[in-house]
Amino acid sequence: MTPLPAALIYHSAYNRITQKAADSHGQSPALTHGGHQPADKGRRQAPRLQLECTQRTIQESMRTKYTLMPALMDTCPLPPEHSRRGTNEISITQQNRKRILKSACPQGNLSNFLNKIDLFHAKRLFVEENHKFIYCEVPKVGCSNWKRIIFLLKTNISVRANYIDHEAIHSTNFIKRLSDFPPEQQQLMLQKYTKVMFTRDPLQRMVSAYRDKFLHSGGYYGGHIANRIKLMFRKKEDQSNDNVSFEEFVRYLIQQNPKNMDIHWMPMHQLCDPCNINYDILGKFTTLKTDSDYVLKVIGAPASVRYPDIKQYNESRTDEKISEDYLSKLPLPMLERLAQIYKLDYILFDYR
Numbered sequence: 001m002t003p004l005p006a007a008l009i010y011h012s013a014y015n016r017i018t019q020k021a022a023d024s025h026g027q028s029p030a031l032t033h034g035g036h037q038p039a040d041k042g043r044r045q046a047p048r049l050q051l052e053c054t055q056r057t058i059q060e061s062m063r064t065k066y067t068l069m070p071a072l073m074d075t076c077p078l079p080p081e082h083s084r085r086g087t088n089e090i091s092i093t094q095q096n097r098k099r100i101l102k103s104a105c106p107q108g109n110l111s112n113f114l115n116k117i118d119l120f121h122a123k124r125l126f127v128e129e130n131h132k133f134i135y136c137e138v139p140k141v142g143c144s145n146w147k148r149i150i151f152l153l154k155t156n157i158s159v160r161a162n163y164i165d166h167e168a169i170h171s172t173n174f175i176k177r178l179s180d181f182p183p184e185q186q187q188l189m190l191q192k193y194t195k196v197m198f199t200r201d202p203l204q205r206m207v208s209a210y211r212d213k214f215l216h217s218g219g220y221y222g223g224h225i226a227n228r229i230k231l232m233f234r235k236k237e238d239q240s241n242d243n244v245s246f247e248e249f250v251r252y253l254i255q256q257n258p259k260n261m262d263i264h265w266m267p268m269h270q271l272c273d274p275c276n277i278n279y280d281i282l283g284k285f286t287t288l289k290t291d292s293d294y295v296l297k298v299i300g301a302p303a304s305v306r307y308p309d310i311k312q313y314n315e316s317r318t319d320e321k322i323s324e325d326y327l328s329k330l331p332l333p334m335l336e337r338l339a340q341i342y343k344l345d346y347i348l349f350d351y352r
Helices: 006-010 013-024 049-065 070-074 089-108 119-124 142-157 166-171 183-192 202-214 220-235 246-254 268-272 287-299 320-326 332-341 343-348
Strands: 125-128 135-138 194-198 281-284
Touching: 089 281, 089 287, 089 343, 119 125, 119 268, 125 142, 135 142, 142 166, 194 268, 194 287, 202 220, 202 246, 202 320, 220 246, 246 332, 268 343, 281 287, 332 343
Parallel strands: 135 194, 194 281
Antiparallel strands: 125 135
C-alpha cells in the first residue's frame, strides 16, 4: 500500500521526482516515508544534507503548485528534526518549528497587523493564571487531557487526571478562556504568558474525528450531523440507521468553507491563528509525551502533574496505518480536494 500522505495526496508524482533527485546525487532515497527516515531500531545515520534539501524543496513546491521549482534548490532549509542530536535538541526542535511557521505564513497571506485578537480565537484559548499558561484547543490532538491538566493546575487538587470525566472537563465553566477577560488583560496575557499549541498530521486528525464522532451512535454528531449527511447523499428510501460512511463524511466536509467548519475537522491554523499569535511552544502529536513534559517543565508545573494517557473509547488510536486504510479507499479527486483544504496546515506545521 502506498505511503501517507504524499503518495495518496499527490499520487505518484512525489515518489517519481524524489527518486529522480536521489539518482542525480548517485544515492538511493534517504527518506522512505513522507520525508522520514526508517528508525533502524533507534539508530539513525547522519543525514545526506544536500539530498534532503532537494527533497524538502520538492515537497514545498508540490504543496504550492504541484510543480518543481528548481530555483529554490539553492536555498536549503535546516535538516529535519530527527537528524539533530544533542543536549539542546528540544530547544532546537522548537526553534525549527517556529522558523518554518514564520517563513510559511506569508504564503497563505495569513498575517494581519491589527494587533488585536478576535472573539473566535479568544474562545479557543484556555488560560491557567497560576502558571501563566495559555493553551489553544485543537480537537483530536489531546485537548481533553490538556484541559484536565489545566483543571489540576488551577485547583491544585491532589488527584490523578484519569479520574476527571471526559464530558465533565468539556462542559465545565471552571476553566477560563481568554475571551472571559477584558481586552486589555487579554493583550497583557498574550504578551506575558507561555502560549502553547499542539498539531497533528491534518488528514490523520480528520480520520480520527470521523472515527470518534460517527462510529459511535447517538449524540450530536452520531445523531444530528449524521442525519444531515444522510439526507444530503442518500436516497430517501436508504435513510437507514447505519453509520455514516467515511466517504459520505468526506463528501460533506469538502463542500464546506474551511472557515465555517466544525472545530473537530476545521484546519488547525484556522483554530489557533499561529501567524498572528506568537506561540512559545509548538507541540506535535508524534512527540506528544516529550513535548508535553517540556511544556510542564517550562511553566513550572508540580512534578505530580503529568500528561495522562487517556482515551474516551476503548479502541485503537487513529495511527498512520489506520488513516492510510481509510484514505486509500477514497477517489483521487476527493483526496486532492482534501489536500487543498488542509494545504496550509501541511506547510505551516511541516507535515510532509
